Amino acid sequence: MPESIDSKSLSRQRYAQFADGYVTSETHARGSDLDRLLAIAAPQRQWDVLDIATGGGHTALKFAPHVREVIATDLTPRMLEKAERFIVGERGVKNVRFQQADAEDLPFNADQFDLVTCRIAPHHFPDVPAFLSQCARVLKTGGMLLLQDHLLPDDDTSARYVDAFERLRDPSHNRAYSELEWRALFADAGFSVETAEHYIKRHDFMTWTQRQGNDDATIAQLIQMLRQAPPIATDWMSARDWGTAQATFVNRHIIMRGRVC
Numbered sequence: 001m002p003e004s005i006d007s008k009s010l011s012r013q014r015y016a017q018f019a020d021g022y023v024t025s026e027t028h029a030r031g032s033d034l035d036r037l038l039a040i041a042a043p044q045r046q047w048d049v050l051d052i053a054t055g056g057g058h059t060a061l062k063f064a065p066h067v068r069e070v071i072a073t074d075l076t077p078r079m080l081e082k083a084e085r086f087i088v089g090e091r092g093v094k095n096v097r098f099q100q101a102d103a104e105d106l107p108f109n110a111d112q113f114d115l116v117t118c119r120i121a122p123h124h125f126p127d128v129p130a131f132l133s134q135c136a137r138v139l140k141t142g143g144m145l146l147l148q149d150h151l152l153p154d155d156d157t158s159a160r161y162v163d164a165f166e167r168l169r170d171p172s173h174n175r176a177y178s179e180l181e182w183r184a185l186f187a188d189a190g191f192s193v194e195t196a197e198h199y200i201k202r203h204d205f206m207t208w209t210q211r212q213g214n215d216d217a218t219i220a221q222l223i224q225m226l227r228q229a230p231p232i233a234t235d236w237m238s239a240r241d242w243g244t245a246q247a248t249f250v251n252r253h254i255i256m257r258g259r260v261c
């Protein structure tokens with residue numbers, strides 16, 4: 001579909017341009033959500049893991065010491081080069097392989113992996129049902145899907161507002177989902193939901209805009225959107241120290257563990 005092709009080209013273009021920032025990003029590299037993912041998965045030594053949309057490779061790096069092998073994949077070749085340089089070149093990790101792959105069309109066999117991880121990325125995918133059905137296909141029977149992504153409020157008006165705010169900052173943000181929507185998507189793809197929890201990431205507003213190279217006009221529009229947000233969206237984004245250089249706001253995430261039924 002042309003719409004999907006455009007959206008994927010945009011992701012590739014933007015993540016090639018900003019690849020370094022996603023390797024060094026504190027929020028991606030050092031968030032306590034990585035510890036939480038590891039605890040929820042409780043990985044085993046013999047596991048084969050697929051990390052989808054690896055970005056700077058932080059999830060792959062977190063899981064590598066605990067499993068047999070991680071295959072780290074991404075749509076953007078330049079992002080993969082940077083992740084490989086970081087994980088293999090700088091960290092000397094030996095059991096992570098890198099391969100270009102579209103999340104919606106995975107180049108792997110059926111029943112290949114014990115665990116599939118995908119952290120802070122599905123909001124880019126134009127066809128999330130296709131992504132989830134690919135996850136179900138490549139997982140072994142009883143295999144685990146561990147997903148973390150932006151979460152939207154159940155209130156539709158506020159959900160659309162929060163989503164538009166994210167898309168203004170990064171036009172390759174396709175759309176995020178509420179917990180109810182995620183549960184329905186998992187069920188439709190044949191996953192039972194074993195755990196679902198929320199995680200709050202507080203961002204330094206200026207660092208967050210710089211990571212996507214926002215110009216002054218876009219930053220001004222983002223500030224205006226935060227100021228004019230409807231009440232539920234205002235609570236959801238929970239901005240602090242507004243109007244100062246230390247301004248922060250909140251991204252809410254969902255972490256879901258699913259099992260192929």
Ligand SMILES: C[S@@+](CC[C@H](N)C(=O)[O-])C[C@H]1O[C@@H](n2cnc3c(N)ncnc32)[C@H](O)[C@@H]1O
Nearest residue numbers: 011015028053054055059075076102103119124
């Ligand atoms: C925010 S980064 C991911 C962060 C990373 N998972 C981590 O744990 O730090 C988003 C990534 O999604 C990738 N991406 C976007 N669309 C994709 C698709 N259709 N298939 C695979 N990767 C995709 C981008 O290239 C980018 O590297």
